[in-house]
Each structure stands twice: as structure tokens, then as C-alpha cells.
Amino acid sequence: MSAFSQLMDFQRGTEALAQIAGRLGWDQETMMPRGAAEQRGEEMAAIEAVLHARRTDPRLGDWLAAAEAPDAAGRRAVALIGRAHARNTRIPARLATEIARQTSVAQGIWAEARARDDVAHFLPTLTKVIALIREKGAALAEGGDLYDALLDEYEPGATGDEIAAMFGRMRPRLVALREAVLASDVRPAALTGVFGRDKQLDLAREMAAALGYDWRRGRLDMAVHPFSSGSGNDVRITTRVDEADPFNCLYSTIHETGHACYEQGIDQAYLLTPLGQGASMGVHESQSRIYENQIGRGRAFGGWLFDRMRATFGDVGIADADAFHATINRVRPGYIRTEADEVHYNLHIMMRFDLERELMKGNLAAADLEAAWNDRFRADFAVVVDRPANGMLQDVHWSVGLFGYFPTYALGNVYAGCLMQKLRADLPDLDAGLGRGDARAATDWLRTRLHRFGSLYEPRDLVTRACGFAPTEAPLLAYLEQKFTAIYGL
Amino acid sequence: MSAFSQLMDFQRGTEALAQIAGRLGWDQETMMPRGAAEQRGEEMAAIEAVLHARRTDPRLGDWLAAAEAPDAAGRRAVALIGRAHARNTRIPARLATEIARQTSVAQGIWAEARARDDVAHFLPTLTKVIALIREKGAALAEGGDLYDALLDEYEPGATGDEIAAMFGRMRPRLVALREAVLASDVRPAALTGVFGRDKQLDLAREMAAALGYDWRRGRLDMAVHPFSSGSGNDVRITTRVDEADPFNCLYSTIHETGHACYEQGIDQAYLLTPLGQGASMGVHESQSRIYENQIGRGRAFGGWLFDRMRATFGDVGIADADAFHATINRVRPGYIRTEADEVHYNLHIMMRFDLERELMKGNLAAADLEAAWNDRFRADFAVVVDRPANGMLQDVHWSVGLFGYFPTYALGNVYAGCLMQKLRADLPDLDAGLGRGDARAATDWLRTRLHRFGSLYEPRDLVTRACGFAPTEAPLLAYLEQKFTAIYGL
Numbered sequence: 001m002s003a004f005s006q007l008m009d010f011q012r013g014t015e016a017l018a019q020i021a022g023r024l025g026w027d028q029e030t031m032m033p034r035g036a037a038e039q040r041g042e043e044m045a046a047i048e049a050v051l052h053a054r055r056t057d058p059r060l061g062d063w064l065a066a067a068e069a070p071d072a073a074g075r076r077a078v079a080l081i082g083r084a085h086a087r088n089t090r091i092p093a094r095l096a097t098e099i100a101r102q103t104s105v106a107q108g109i110w111a112e113a114r115a116r117d118d119v120a121h122f123l124p125t126l127t128k129v130i131a132l133i134r135e136k137g138a139a140l141a142e143g144g145d146l147y148d149a150l151l152d153e154y155e156p157g158a159t160g161d162e163i164a165a166m167f168g169r170m171r172p173r174l175v176a177l178r179e180a181v182l183a184s185d186v187r188p189a190a191l192t193g194v195f196g197r198d199k200q201l202d203l204a205r206e207m208a209a210a211l212g213y214d215w216r217r218g219r220l221d222m223a224v225h226p227f228s229s230g231s232g233n234d235v236r237i238t239t240r241v242d243e244a245d246p247f248n249c250l251y252s253t254i255h256e257t258g259h260a261c262y263e264q265g266i267d268q269a270y271l272l273t274p275l276g277q278g279a280s281m282g283v284h285e286s287q288s289r290i291y292e293n294q295i296g297r298g299r300a301f302g303g304w305l306f307d308r309m310r311a312t313f314g315d316v317g318i319a320d321a322d323a324f325h326a327t328i329n330r331v332r333p334g335y336i337r338t339e340a341d342e343v344h345y346n347l348h349i350m351m352r353f354d355l356e357r358e359l360m361k362g363n364l365a366a367a368d369l370e371a372a373w374n375d376r377f378r379a380d381f382a383v384v385v386d387r388p389a390n391g392m393l394q395d396v397h398w399s400v401g402l403f404g405y406f407p408t409y410a411l412g413n414v415y416a417g418c419l420m421q422k423l424r425a426d427l428p429d430l431d432a433g434l435g436r437g438d439a440r441a442a443t444d445w446l447r448t449r450l451h452r453f454g455s456l457y458e459p460r461d462l463v464t465r466a467c468g469f470a471p472t473e474a475p476l477l478a479y480l481e482q483k484f485t486a487i488y489g490l
Numbered sequence: 491m492s493a494f495s496q497l498m499d500f501q502r503g504t505e506a507l508a509q510i511a512g513r514l515g516w517d518q519e520t521m522m523p524r525g526a527a528e529q530r531g532e533e534m535a536a537i538e539a540v541l542h543a544r545r546t547d548p549r550l551g552d553w554l555a556a557a558e559a560p561d562a563a564g565r566r567a568v569a570l571i572g573r574a575h576a577r578n579t580r581i582p583a584r585l586a587t588e589i590a591r592q593t594s595v596a597q598g599i600w601a602e603a604r605a606r607d608d609v610a611h612f613l614p615t616l617t618k619v620i621a622l623i624r625e626k627g628a629a630l631a632e633g634g635d636l637y638d639a640l641l642d643e644y645e646p647g648a649t650g651d652e653i654a655a656m657f658g659r660m661r662p663r664l665v666a667l668r669e670a671v672l673a674s675d676v677r678p679a680a681l682t683g684v685f686g687r688d689k690q691l692d693l694a695r696e697m698a699a700a701l702g703y704d705w706r707r708g709r710l711d712m713a714v715h716p717f718s719s720g721s722g723n724d725v726r727i728t729t730r731v732d733e734a735d736p737f738n739c740l741y742s743t744i745h746e747t748g749h750a751c752y753e754q755g756i757d758q759a760y761l762l763t764p765l766g767q768g769a770s771m772g773v774h775e776s777q778s779r780i781y782e783n784q785i786g787r788g789r790a791f792g793g794w795l796f797d798r799m800r801a802t803f804g805d806v807g808i809a810d811a812d813a814f815h816a817t818i819n820r821v822r823p824g825y826i827r828t829e830a831d832e833v834h835y836n837l838h839i840m841m842r843f844d845l846e847r848e849l850m851k852g853n854l855a856a857a858d859l860e861a862a863w864n865d866r867f868r869a870d871f872a873v874v875v876d877r878p879a880n881g882m883l884q885d886v887h888w889s890v891g892l893f894g895y896f897p898t899y900a901l902g903n904v905y906a907g908c909l910m911q912k913l914r915a916d917l918p919d920l921d922a923g924l925g926r927g928d929a930r931a932a933t934d935w936l937r938t939r940l941h942r943f944g945s946l947y948e949p950r951d952l953v954t955r956a957c958g959f960a961p962t963e964a965p966l967l968a969y970l971e972q973k974f975t976a977i978y979g980l
Contacts, residue, residue: 012532012536013539016532016535016536016537017533017536019529020510020533027513033705033707035706035723039762042502042506042762043506043507043509045506047506047507217525219521219523232526233523233526234526236523271529272529
């Protein structure tokens, strides 16, 4: 057997085991009995150890050196395996173990600190995690930029400087939009009504189907923090239900449907290969956001949803489809990133990006993070943070060592803006379908132009090919300014 | 690190991975989207390959040779690992692969053959499987008895000759009991009523709790063929619902609860070690059968269940608790093992045992199996098999290479008879509790005398310790004759 075949066979087993580990994670959040938590920890550690051993298997280096791929997809697969192998071999085993150990402890301490609003309880742990991740970044960077080396794991090819420049252009326009909207006299109405759990879930399922989710290769379950999980032919989504607020269930379902349609849409030939997943976190987020915001909170699809909601729940206290459009796009100041509207969301990301970059550069100490957070929040949101759980303790990311991950959320929004501009240009009748709850044209377009390629191209190249132009923030900003100017009568 | 510590550490990882493989099996039968079947096949193959590599790891031999266990449990763990290692190394890799390949194909062909009542479609495949399993048995036996070597995997220490002798004593008494019962004028009434799915499941959950199932470490889901799954702190049960026949759901739930209580009751110190599972298939089946039959179909618990059923479903067409006791113990002739009552069940097993032993000895060819099956069925059941799906094609076992497995079902019934005799002697007030739906005393007794030991002892020793006498068929036969003589007025 050729080195290439041996490499691909071995990788196929690794990919299959990674799918299993992912399914265990799904089970843990949806099905696992509470009393199984400790045992599950050992089971997860066992499969992670198997995966780690395979990813650092000494034979990989030999196969990679000798592999002759027969085609472009094969060459890309070899390149992706090689990139991951280089990353894995650069991180000393001692450091990898220590990061795994510290972050699993740190997550628990962070949860306690957030529950008690106790920054001091978290600081010693956060300091250790920051030191470990800086060490990891330095090992990966090999003399290059430490933050870029971390970012590269989530968004290959992106750099901190480019992102900083782009965010620098976006920030004043978003702050200005935010101020104009909040100064407006327009006050979109809130929903009123009774929103039974089963009816919410039925409507969520109907929406997922309307957006192209393939139920034969997926399922919907309940989770405290909704997520999607799995690749290929087993891509599961989760949601949650708040009987006072049906948008919680409906829009989290649309968001996860976007992620899931991406995975389900990847060429079946790439199944269980390095090409068989989405191209990056940013591209993934672009798909969830297009479904959630550009489509799901657009006027056309919203009009259909308004009818479906009244048919499902009866009167919801909203006069007409235009008023409903304003309701699903209400802009409200708030502390919490995950509850933010489209105008505020990227501002939440930008401050995290700037702060985590300073932490990684060594220009900001963990002890000074709270003050830096609160200062920046007041500057961008004109609101004083009332307690740490609403401030620097709100997100889990840093406790588990995720530095370089936050900017991919905003990159996703930027990509979504670009893709939607091109999609609308190519499909002038899009809104007619969306107004009937039929999003097939959009999903087909995304599948053809983007989903099916999986990880065949670098993220930025993939988006450029799909759009016909290199991604910039301009379409997103134009979309946001146009949409909220109209809704708020600016 | 000592050889013993290295061995136990390595084994712990293997046990954890085996739990994961089991959980994937559970997912496949309960949760998996239909379209994921093929991908799941690859995922299962990947983790099975990892398990196989660990179970045949060359270091095992070295560690086993050098391991010095500090205590009895450690010595037993080393012995169990050594036994499995000896088995795994005796089977050539080529043969193991070929068996895995052939049986996975054979199962599909068997399902087709059963659906079409087409024995000829199955025969070539069955012939191949028989040849492969005989080869496996010969490799394991190393000159000893081939069938015993196969049996040893499911019921360590049991021999075909001993079982044949015991079955030889049981068979005439069961045939006589069967004839007497069917000749009786007593005709227990059938249930009538409406048995909604959710109410059945609520009652099934209530019964599982009454029998000692720990919901904090388990859950109940739906499956086409009910099973229990997992060890330690994640032991899940499944059931099915037939709205015309609530006993289907209720008694399959009790049966799986018995298996699950056994696993949940094992000493936590044995978690993820070779001692952390039930001692054998026969001992496992004894626990499911005690819960299902000796307790679940006993007069006392049945009285409570009668009240709960009337409270749940309203009138069920049964006059009183005595009539209900007859209803849940109705004896009816039938072709199908899995639907058999307590009188018929062991007769189904005995014929399979005799037939599979002849197949393994080479005294019976696959081509002659149907005639042999039908002759034996007519002899023991006085009924002519009407079609192969009701005859030799009814069970999946042989298609997947399970030879030596069937007798453990009857052994389980024999063990259950012994255990219940001792349990009743030790707990004279048992029925008072069962009559209130409180089976805690029985579960506590089983936990203390049997469950907690896991695989610390050989199956037969374990049952002997729990009962205070070596297991024989006498208590089971006495129990059956007494019970059915009373119900049928013999």
C-alpha cells in the first residue's frame, strides 16, 4: 500500500474516532444521567488519549513525507493532516497534558466564580491558564506572532493585525448606529401570549425543515446551551425552550440549523476525511448567522413566521408583519454577548478580541482585566457593568483556554454579509420564496457555492470564490445600517 | 510503575473504551438518525479496531507474566485479563477478521431470509459461519471440547456435558407440566381496555423505581428489541410499547431493570476494571428473570400491579387479583422463544442447545437443520412449525456467530430458582413488601449477596455463595410445578 493510502486509511480511523468523541459530547449535554458525570470523564479521557496518540503517531511524519496524492482533494487532505501534525508535534506532551488538566479544573472554578460574582476566586486560575496558553502560542509560533499562531487553529490564514484593522473600521460605525437606534422614538412591541413548549418545538422543527435541514440525517434535542454536533450523515441540533419567550427556542434552532446544513451539505466523497468538516469557525458562524439573521430576521421570512406563530399560538400581541419585523429585530442595550442583537453583537466581540490579544502579548495582566473590561464596556456601550457575572466572568471561553476564538464570531458575521450580498444578486426572487417559508433556493445556493467544498479551500479563499470578491466588512455594515435605519426610522 | 499498575492502568482505558462502544450501540438502537447507519458502521469499526489492538497488545503478555497483585481483587483482575488475553491470542487475526466480516454480512442475509421465509437464502451463509465458528472453537479448545471452549466465553466454567445432563432431567418434567396445563379447563382471562402509550411508560418507570432502579444513574428509552446497556454509573434500559398489550412494555421493562440493577449494584471500587461487570450471561439472566418472573409475576407483586393498572387504565376486564395472577401467568403454546411463558421457555432453549451442539460437533449439517428443528419442536411442543420464520429462522444468534450462548438463558432461570429459594428463606416477610410494590428488601438481598461482587468470583461459585448450596435445577422445577399447578388447578 502506498504511503498516501496508508495515511488516508489511518486518518479515516482517526476521523471516525473523533466523530465518536463528538457524539459522546452530544450525549453528555442531552441524554447522560446526572450520576454518570465522573465515569464519563474517564471515558472521554480514554478516547481523547487514543486520539492524541493517533495525532502524534510517529508514522504520520513518514507517511506525510512520502505521500503522493493522486488529485487536488488528496493533496489538500495531505496538507491539512500535515498542518495539524506540525501543530501537534510543536506542542510538548508535558504542555498539552498540563493545559488539559488546568483547563478542566479552571472551567469548574470559573463556573463557581461566575455564580458568586467573585473575580478573585477566578484570578489565580486564569493567570495559570493565560501563562500556559502563551507558552502554547510561543511553541506554535516558532518566533512568529504568538496570537496569530493561536488564531490559526480556529481561522487558518487570518492574522490579528488584519482583524484589528477591520474591527477598527467597523467599531465607530457600529457605535454610531447603536447610538442612533437607541435615541430613536421607535419602540418595537414585545410579544404577548402563551407559548407552550410542544408548540414551540413543533414550529422549530418546521422551520428547520423549511431551511433545508435533513431530518433523515439529524435530530433535535434539548440542551442547556444549544449547539450542533457531528459531521456528514449524523448532524444533530439542540435547542432550549423558554415558555415566556418563544424566540429563544426558534432563533437558537435556526442558528444551529445553519451550522448543521453546512455539515450536511458537504460532498459525501469527503466523509471521514480532513475535508469533511466546515472550513473554519468563522465560515461555520457565517452559515449559522445567515440563517439566523439575514434570512431568519429578514422581512420576507419574518412575514411567514408571523403567520405561522399566529396559527400556532393565536394572537401574539403584534399588529402586523411589519411590526413583527421590528419585534424580531429589537435593539436593546445589555451586558451579555449571547443575548445581543445584531447591532450590539460585534461590539461585544471586538472588546474581547482586543483584551485577549493584550493578555496574550503580555501587555495586560489577569489582575487588570476587570478594570479594562469595564472601561471598554462603558466606552462602547455607554453602560456601567453592574457585576462581574455580567462582565468579564460571563463567557466560558478563556477558562478553557480558548484564546483566538472570539474574533471568528465577528468574522462569521462579516462573511455572512458578503455571502448574502452575492446571494441576493444571484437570486433576485429570493424573498418571494422566503415569504412562503421556502428557503430552498438560498440553501441550494449556499450548498453549491460553499457547503459542498468542506475544507477543500482555505476559509478566505472559499468565501472569495463563493462571493466573487474578497471578503470585507462593507456589505455587513451596509446591511445593518440599511436594516436598522428603516426599522427605527432614522 | 509496577507491571501490575501498568496492566491495570492500560485495562482501565480499555474498559472505558468498551463502555463507549456500548454507548454507541445504545445510541444506534435508540437515537441515531436512520441516514447515519453506514457512517456509524465505520465509526463502530474504528473503535472496535482500537479495542482489538488493545486486547491483543503485545505488552499485555509481559505485564501479565510480571504482575504481582496486592490483594484478592487484584489477583482476580489479573486472572480475568489473562483469560481474555489467552482467548484473544489463540484466535488468529485472519480468523477474527473473517468472522467479523462474515457475521456482519450474515446478519443481513438472515434478516432477509426470515422476512421471506426462505431457508435456502440463508443456508450458504450459515454454512460458512458454522465453519468459521468451529474453527474458532478448535483454536480456543487446543485439543479439548470445541463446544465447551465456545460456551466458556459466555458462561465461564460451564460444560456442555453438565448442561446436557441437567437439561435431560428438566425436559421430561417441563413437557409433562406443559401437557397438564394445556389439558386443564382453566382459561385465564385476557386483558381488555385502552392502554395509552404515555400511561404505560409512566407505570413502567414507577415499577423500575419500585424494583430498585437508580434513575440518577440510568434512563429509559424506546427500542425495537428492548435491552439494557452500560456498567457502573451509566446503565440505561429500553422498552417498547404495544397499545393493545401493556404487558409487553411492563414486563420487558422489569426484565431489563433486573439486568440494570445488577450492574448498578456492583461495588464502585470495581468501576472500569474487569470486575466491574456481571459475572456471566447466565448470572445476568438470573437477575432479569428473578425480577421479571419470580417477583414480577408472583402473586404479591402482581396484586400491587393489578391495583396500579386499574388506577392507571381504569377497568382492565379482570375480576380480582387472583384472576390477574392467572392472566400474567397464562400458558399458551407458541412458536417464538421470546414470547414464551415460563413453562415453555426452557424447552425452547433446550432444543437450540442440542441442535447447536450437534452443529458444532459436525454431526448435523446446516442443510439438515430445518428438519431437525421441526422434528424436535413437534416432539416437545406437539405443534408443527408452520413456516421457517416461526422455526429455525426466528433467532438472530447463529447468524452473528453466537454458538454456546443459548444455554445461558436456561442457566439463568436455574440460578434464579436457586436464588429465590434462598431469598425467600432469608426474608419470610418478602411478600408483604411486594404486595405494597416495595421490592427493596429483595433488591437489597440480591445486592448484598450477589450484585456487589461483580466478576470477583466464577459464576457457579458466586451463585453457590449466595444460595449456600451448589445450583441445581430442583428449585426452579419445584417453583414452576407449584405455581402452575395452583393456577391451573392441577
